[in-house]
Amino acid sequence: MIDPGKAVKQSTEKPAPPVAAAPKLLAGVIFGLAFGFLLQKGGVGKFNILIGQLLLQDWTVAKIMLTAIIVGMIGVFTLHHFAKVNLHLKPTRIGSNIIGGLLFGAGFALMGYCPGTAAAALGQGSWDALFGFAGLVVGSWIFAEFSATLKKTVEKWGDLGKVLLPDLLHVPRGVFVVIFAVLLTVGLFVLERAFPR
Amino acid sequence: MNRLRVVGRVTACAPVLRTCRDGAHGVTRPTWRFMGRTQHQIAFLLGCLAFLPTHTAFAAGNAVNSLDYPGPAWSPYIVGAGIGVLSWLTFYFSDKPIGASSFYAQVSGFIGKLFARRHTESLAYFKDKPPQVGWEFVFVLSTIVGGAIAALTGGEFVNEWLPPMWIDRFGDSIALRAGVAFGGGALMAFGARLAGGCTSGHGISGTMQLNVASWISVICFFIGGVAVAMTLFNL
Numbered sequence: 089m090i091d092p093g094k095a096v097k098q099s100t101e102k103p104a105p106p107v108a109a110a111p112k113l114l115a116g117v118i119f120g121l122a123f124g125f126l127l128q129k130g131g132v133g134k135f136n137i138l139i140g141q142l143l144l145q146d147w148t149v150a151k152i153m154l155t156a157i158i159v160g161m162i163g164v165f166t167l168h169h170f171a172k173v174n175l176h177l178k179p180t181r182i183g184s185n186i187i188g189g190l191l192f193g194a195g196f197a198l199m200g201y202c203p204g205t206a207a208a209a210l211g212q213g214s215w216d217a218l219f220g221f222a223g224l225v226v227g228s229w230i231f232a233e234f235s236a237t238l239k240k241t242v243e244k245w246g247d248l249g250k251v252l253l254p255d256l257l258h259v260p261r262g263v264f265v266v267i268f269a270v271l272l273t274v275g276l277f278v279l280e281r282a283f284p285r
Numbered sequence: 286m287n288r289l290r291v292v293g294r295v296t297a298c299a300p301v302l303r304t305c306r307d308g309a310h311g312v313t314r315p316t317w318r319f320m321g322r323t324q325h326q327i328a329f330l331l332g333c334l335a336f337l338p339t340h341t342a343f344a345a346g347n348a349v350n351s352l353d354y355p356g357p358a359w360s361p362y363i364v365g366a367g368i369g370v371l372s373w374l375t376f377y378f379s380d381k382p383i384g385a386s387s388f389y390a391q392v393s394g395f396i397g398k399l400f401a402r403r404h405t406e407s408l409a410y411f412k413d414k415p416p417q418v419g420w421e422f423v424f425v426l427s428t429i430v431g432g433a434i435a436a437l438t439g440g441e442f443v444n445e446w447l448p449p450m451w452i453d454r455f456g457d458s459i460a461l462r463a464g465v466a467f468g469g470g471a472l473m474a475f476g477a478r479l480a481g482g483c484t485s486g487h488g489i490s491g492t493m494q495l496n497v498a499s500w501i502s503v504i505c506f507f508i509g510g511v512a513v514a515m516t517l518f519n520l
Contacts, residue, residue, distance in 0.1 A: 199470050
């Protein structure tokens with residue numbers, strides 16, 4: 089198994105240009121179309137399904153997310169094992185993950201769509217997502233205004249760097265993926281029995 | 286500066302995936318040095334945030350049940366598996382995880398540059414991540430189109446300014462919905478940037494990579510979301 093972190097390749101790339109290369113953009117367009125299509129078909133562009141999850145009435149969102157996690161995890165770690173893909177890990181910063189996460193959740197409940205599903209909602213003609221779009225842009229700007237301060241304060245609290253669950257528990261990655269996939273699948277069966285929708 | 290370098294490396298990796306592999310994405314082992322102090326800070330902040338729902342309880346109306354409204358067109362397991370497979374493809378072909386929230390930050394960066402170029406470029410966030418019409422940008426734009434195709438082919442194009450469940454709970458004022466959705470969006474984007482991702486970037490792409498940051502974040506998304514939604518819809 090490949091163990092990232094043993095060797096670090098130093099990049100000599102210049103900063104990204106304002107517009108990326110055409111083949112890269114084309115791939116983004118195709119994958120985006122598929123993503124939006126799946127989100128809408130899954131019903132997660134619908135206000136009542138998203139809010140229903142937060143009210144613990146409608147479990148569609150959890151079912152979609154858990155299935156995506158199981159399928160994605162098995163594939164990505166298999167591809168990674170054979171060195172076909174890179175992992176893309178964001179650093180674990182306990183302070184900002186918790187505070188940011190709670191603020192995000194509060195905003196999610198108010199808006200009723202999250203950043204990805206808002207795009208699918210707009211596509212299906214739920215025009216109220218446009219107000220959310222405006223809010224998302226403004227909120228991003230507010231974050232940017234405070235980014236220097238936040239970097240020196242909140243983002244330093246509990247900074248563990250890039251770390252995976254198996255590393256934290258000192259379990260080999262492959263073993264963890266298999267056990268976790270089984271546990272999540274069992275969880276899904278229980279969820280389906282308890283909440284048919 | 287760090288983030289900028291990561292972006293550069295990712296670009297460098299795309300064409301020569303097999304030769305640079307993991308080397309480009311170093312994973313550090315956890316250090317527990319800050320834990321003692323951090324736990325106190327976390328406890329304090331969680332305590333403060335527990336008051337948040339009480340402030341958002343401003344409206345009252347009839348109790349509604351989300352199951353009375355239209356459900357999904359397809360099985361969530363088919364859709365979930367589809368998104369999982371889509372992740373394999375984005376990782377393999379584009380060297381990118383699925384993510385949505387950075388799109389909005391890039392739009393805000395473009396607008397900022399239009400009105401105050403120097404100020405925008407001086408902000409720490411945009412120094413790390415200069416706004417770019419890149420993969421993430423077109424990905425979210427075409428997500429809108431993908432949603433439209435799915436809705437039109439499935440006879441689910443709704444063409445409405447207010448969701449029916451919202452009307453049944455809060456009435457038919459578009460201004461109220463606009464204000465709440467705008468405020469919620471702003472709060473959500475701020476939270477996403479602080480946490481490092483949204484329900485796509487952390488909730489799906491990060492959790493499937495077993496990233497500790499993502500599991501903490503997604504649990505907090507739902508704690509915050511359930512607390513506020515329960516207050517809004519059940520009180």
